[in-house]
Amino acid sequence: MTALQRFESDQIAPALLDRWEIMSGREHETAQNILSSRANWSLALLQAVDQGKLAREAIKPASALAMENHGGKTLIALVRKHWGQLRQSNEARQKRMAEVAKLVAEKKGNAQAGTAVYQALCSACHRYRGKGGNIGPNLDAYQLNNPGFIIPAVVDPNLGIREEFAGFNVITKDNQRLTGFIAQNAPRFIVLRDLAQNSITLPRAEIKDLKAMPVSLMPEGITDALTDQQVRDLFAYLMGK
Ligand code: HEC
Numbered sequence: 001m002t003a004l005q006r007f008e009s010d011q012i013a014p015a016l017l018d019r020w021e022i023m024s025g026r027e028h029e030t031a032q033n034i035l036s037s038r039a040n041w042s043l044a045l046l047q048a049v050d051q052g053k054l055a056r057e058a059i060k061p062a063s064a065l066a067m068e069n070h071g072g073k074t075l076i077a078l079v080r081k082h083w084g085q086l087r088q089s090n091e092a093r094q095k096r097m098a099e100v101a102k103l104v105a106e107k108k109g110n111a112q113a114g115t116a117v118y119q120a121l122c123s124a125c126h127r128y129r130g131k132g133g134n135i136g137p138n139l140d141a142y143q144l145n146n147p148g149f150i151i152p153a154v155v156d157p158n159l160g161i162r163e164e165f166a167g168f169n170v171i172t173k174d175n176q177r178l179t180g181f182i183a184q185n186a187p188r189f190i191v192l193r194d195l196a197q198n199s200i201t202l203p204r205a206e207i208k209d210l211k212a213m214p215v216s217l218m219p220e221g222i223t224d225a226l227t228d229q230q231v232r233d234l235f236a237y238l239m240g241k
Pocket residue numbers: 118121122123124125126135136137139142150153154157158160161162165166195216217218219222238
């Protein structure tokens with residue numbers, strides 16, 4: 001398949017996308033590397049995602065970033081729409097990602113034991129299998145069985161932050177600092193929902209500064225304190241639906 005990469009034809013993107021369903025996981029990786037290497041192919045891939053022909057979770061954040069780097073209004077808008085504001089992962093996160101990917105690939109964990117890890121680390125913010133909080137997106141809506149999606153999403157939450165889940169920092173005129181989501185944005189006041197799910201009404205007249213947070217509300221390094229077995233169990237639970 002990599003031989004195709006050197007060609008420039010417009011035919012290559014549709015040909016690869018047509019075969020997507022019959023490709024293996026490894027071939028999906030190769031295909032997205034190829035497609036993200038040229039702007040016109042990237043656009044075809046992004047349009048397939050946008051039309052729902054291909055799941056967003058099938059595309060790694062690294063490929064999405066590579067596509068965005070080609071530039072162009074339509075292309076950037078499609079990447080932002082589906083992956084949010086993407087960033088380059090730092091070295092420490094990349095290293096941890098490789099470690100976690102290796103642990104998960106080596107040996108299957110125990111999904112049952114993973115439930116407890118999930119409850120301790122994630123359920124305060126995410127709904128999954130019908131239970132949990134709603135600070136982050138509902139995980140039932142994702143295809144979590146793809147390691148190329150779920151591992152970066154958990155290990156490096158800052159890779160992509162979507163606008164609808166962006167947190168805000170507020171500084172009031174009496175110098176209180178608050179963090180949360182804008183639950184309501186009215187002309188005279190805002191309602192901030194904090195991480196404990198409390199709603200706080202703040203008159204605009206009392207706000208000195210209101211800014212979207214540059215980082216994800218999802219904590220970085222969330223798996224770092226887990227044992228190898230707990231990592232495997234957590235991912236067995238997440239990926240085993
Ligand atoms: C403090 C709240 C919080 C905790 C704890 C948390 N998350 Fe998140 N998570 C979020 C928010 C907010 C987002 C969406 C914003 C973003 O993309 O950063 C998110 C995004 C995600 C996404 C989707 C990423 C995407 O590209 O759409 C996945 C998957 C995810 N979290 C899984 C987990 C798992 C698994 C855990 C536990 C190991 C966890 N989260 C713990 C708040 C949290």
